[in-house]
Amino acid sequence: MTNAALTPAEARAKFRAGLRVPTSGFCAGWAQANLISLPRDHAYDFLLFAQRNPQACPVLDVTEPGETSASIFSGDLRTDLPAYRVYRDGELVDECADVTGVWRDDLVSFLVGCSFTFETALLDAGVPVRHIEAGTNVPMYRTNRECRPAGRLSGSLVVSMRPVPAELVPLAVRVTARYPAVHGAPVHVGSPGLLGLEDLDHPDFGDAVEIRPGELPVFWACGVTPQAAVMRSRPPFAIGHAPGHMAITDARDHDYLS
Incomplete structure (x- = not known):
């Protein structure tokens, strides 16, 4: 099985x-x-x-x-x-x-x-999920975006990243936006430097994945954010x-x- x-x-x-x-x-x-x-x-x-x-x-x-x-x-x-x-x-x-x-x-x-919940929907829509293809963990990164603090807790936003062919990015956004209870639509597409990320080959958590020609890194909010806090x-x-x-x-x- x-x-x-x-x-x-x-x-x-x-x-x-x-x-x-x-x-x-x-x-x-x-x-x-x-x-x-x-x-x-x-x-x-x-x-x-x-x-x-x-x-x-x-x-x-x-x-x-x-x-x-x-x-x-x-x-x-x-x-x-x-x-x-x-x-x-x-x-x-x-x-x-x-x-x-x-x-x-x-x-x-x-x-x-957890964003793993919407990965079946991405696959069903024809959007590749690289870490599933590779049999590895999803890459996750601490960003330069601060969360709103609460009481004694504060921290920065953690994101997960999936490479998506540029022409399929709008589809990936539409599919995942329908799952707001499991992070919903991406928080950022492309330009990882705007999130304070200089090297996607060295994630803070998980495993690096290949970004192929014609693909964009797409970033979703991640439930490791509480552990960063x-x-x-x-x-x-x-x-x-x-x-x-x-x-x-x-x-x-x-x-x-x-």
Whole structure:
């Protein structure tokens, strides 16, 4: 069975058993989500940060403190993603396949929309998705665009990039604009220097991909933005997904089609 044909429950079982790979291309037709878990006394700050920066942080679900599943994720948030990142005082202290041992009863988990959700729609429309072709992770970059701060949280916008043939860029914009809950339309096309990006061959997260003649780099807001805010703002503790290693939810991608 191909990764695209797996159900969310089947994919989560594979991750729980130790499969550690980026989830782009998994479970066609099912929505994927970013994870950020913060102590309860920082949760309101993040909720406000997300409300002020909705394209980068479109919240799909929020748990009660200590809960390990969510209404759109019936698995275990501690074990059923392929890889996690653990932060203490804003510093990355571990990247691991299971966070059960560091889980806290005061953690509030946010599931934030992920652009992997609209990749099936791009492919169906005839727009290539290079990192799926290459079997690699999507490239992600910190930009020079500041998010609106909220309480103790501030940070810069993180974007994902997909090369698109120039003549297909308007189509890619139209397709993804119909998915505002999973980042929606691109935030920038071409001219990476205007985002403060000098070298697309060295992404801050994920893997570089080839940009072929006649293609333009197209940038979408990315759900790694919350982790960039954690790294700058330095809350005492946080757990996130390893970039590109997402929570595969029980929601269908068309649930977020507008």
